[in-house]
Amino acid sequence: MNDFDRTPHVLISGAGIAGLALALQLVRKGIRVTVVERADARRPGGQAVDLRGASREVAELMGIMVGIEQFRVHEEGIAYVGSGGRVFGRMSMADFDGEGAVAEIEIARGDLARVLLDALRTAADARPRLLDLRFGDRITAIAQDDAGADVEFEHAEAARFDIVVGADGVHSATRRLAFGPEEQFATYLGGYMAFFTLPTPSDLEPGWFALRFVPGATVGIRPDLDPTTSKAILTFRMDRDPALRGDRVAQEALIRARIAGAGWHAPAVLAALGEASDLYFDELVRIDVPDVANGRVVLLGDAASCGSPMTGQGTATALIGAHLLAAHLAATPDDAVGALRRYADDIAPFTERGKQIPGGGIERMVPASRIEGATLRALTGVMTSRLFRPLVRRMFAAGGADLSLPEIAVPVR
Numbered sequence: 001m002n003d004f005d006r007t008p009h010v011l012i013s014g015a016g017i018a019g020l021a022l023a024l025q026l027v028r029k030g031i032r033v034t035v036v037e038r039a040d041a042r043r044p045g046g047q048a049v050d051l052r053g054a055s056r057e058v059a060e061l062m063g064i065m066v067g068i069e070q071f072r073v074h075e076e077g078i079a080y081v082g083s084g085g086r087v088f089g090r091m092s093m094a095d096f097d098g099e100g101a102v103a104e105i106e107i108a109r110g111d112l113a114r115v116l117l118d119a120l121r122t123a124a125d126a127r128p129r130l131l132d133l134r135f136g137d138r139i140t141a142i143a144q145d146d147a148g149a150d151v152e153f154e155h156a157e158a159a160r161f162d163i164v165v166g167a168d169g170v171h172s173a174t175r176r177l178a179f180g181p182e183e184q185f186a187t188y189l190g191g192y193m194a195f196f197t198l199p200t201p202s203d204l205e206p207g208w209f210a211l212r213f214v215p216g217a218t219v220g221i222r223p224d225l226d227p228t229t230s231k232a233i234l235t236f237r238m239d240r241d242p243a244l245r246g247d248r249v250a251q252e253a254l255i256r257a258r259i260a261g262a263g264w265h266a267p268a269v270l271a272a273l274g275e276a277s278d279l280y281f282d283e284l285v286r287i288d289v290p291d292v293a294n295g296r297v298v299l300l301g302d303a304a305s306c307g308s309p310m311t312g313q314g315t316a317t318a319l320i321g322a323h324l325l326a327a328h329l330a331a332t333p334d335d336a337v338g339a340l341r342r343y344a345d346d347i348a349p350f351t352e353r354g355k356q357i358p359g360g361g362i363e364r365m366v367p368a369s370r371i372e373g374a375t376l377r378a379l380t381g382v383m384t385s386r387l388f389r390p391l392v393r394r395m396f397a398a399g400g401a402d403l404s405l406p407e408i409a410v411p412v413r
């Protein structure tokens with residue numbers, strides 16, 4: 001038996017951040033990987049995600065910092081603005097040493113996915129036959145036994161794998177097939193978020209993420225890598241409406257209705273909405289899966305655990321999880337099921353911390369009424385003052401930046 005046959009064959013569902021990061025590390029470690037992604041190509045989109053503490057260390061260990069540097073968005077911080085654009089509070093990156101709401105390393109989610117995919121293709125070119133990357137397909141059934149897992153696909157022929165990894169995001173199909181229905185694990189957090197690209201409005205202060213509170217919503221405009229474009233970041237506080245899932249027309253109608261009277265740059269945001277090819281719109285949910293390993297099937301990234309984009313930690317936790325899972329599979333290739341168990345134990349503290357939302361929940365971030373808006377503006381002024389900086393730093397460290405990587409994940413130097 002050659003080395004190729006001795007390593008486990010791992011199937012990964014989802015080529016997002018978690019799936020690509022895992023595939024990259026497995027291929028580099030000589031482990032055979034098949035990746036199936038539902039979308040027809042790498043999904044662009046998403047606003048800046050931040051790397052700090054353990055996730056930054058993982059990015060360094062993965063050797064992707066050079067790629068990240070090319071796409072790094074340089075942000076000065078957050079500027080809280082009133083209806084006419086007047087700034088009433090700032091959380092500057094410099095004042096918080098990268099430990100506030102804006103971290104020292106920010107990269108758009110879509111660009112990070114591109115860095116990971118490029119690195120994966122390079123790794124696979126150097127090790128032929130280890131990677132089978134399929135876009136436009138998905139798993140439809142999984143049946144596991146003591147020796148492997150039989151998997152059926154929408155398009156490809158059914159096949160048998162040693163391990164199946166669900167890295168297919170917050171509404172994971174792998175989780176539904178192997179662990180139970182989404183309702184068992186998801187808690188609605190009281191709102192929706194939308195992200196998309198717009199031409200940068202002319203009078204925006206360069207480098208600042210400008211954020212405005214309006215009743216029932218926040219309207220944010222965040223710098224992009226290309227200064228001529230920015231990212232709209234909209235948050236809506238509302239009851240869950242199942243009809244919105246997957247219905248772009250209904251999503252756009254909701255966005256228009258909610259921010260039409262928001263003043264400031266809301267008209268520019270709405271003008272770009274209809275044309276946006278990268279609209280991301282989803283409900284804010286927390287995902288709690290008590291045990292992310294079920295025999296030969298394991299969950300990674302948002303599929304395993306998520307506190308919604310309000311935490312700002314989904315990408316960090318996904319990178320750490322991918323690194324730990326790859327390390328365990330490489331350490332005990334003959335005991336892949338045991339490797340999944342050990343990964344599940346090691347990732348638990350990171351997923352718990354990664355679900356915490358700095359500053360509370362949507363009730364603290366999005367005012368329900370004009371009066372709440374006035375209160376939130378006053379509170380923001382206080383919280384961004386010099387006196388409260390140590391407290392704000394502690395709030396953002398809650399994302400897990402202060403946790404250390406377990407020994408298995410750190411090579412002996």
Ligand SMILES: Cc1cc2nc3c(=O)[nH]c(=O)nc-3n(C[C@H](O)[C@H](O)[C@H](O)COP(=O)(O)OP(=O)(O)OC[C@H]3O[C@@H](n4cnc5c(N)ncnc54)[C@H](O)[C@@H]3O)c2cc1C
Binds near residue numbers: 019173308309310
């Ligand atoms: C387009 C997009 C934009 C995002 N923007 C932001 C953002 O701005 N801020 C933020 O905090 N978080 C954002 N997120 C979520 C963020 O990417 C995750 O929280 C984090 O990076 C963890 O990544 P993940 O790989 O677990 O999930 P994701 O990045 O969501 O990736 C999951 C992948 O699985 C694929 N997939 C879904 N279902 C199936 C299926 N049945 N079969 C095969 N593949 C499937 C999806 O197409 C996607 O490529 C975004 C996600 C997406 C998909």
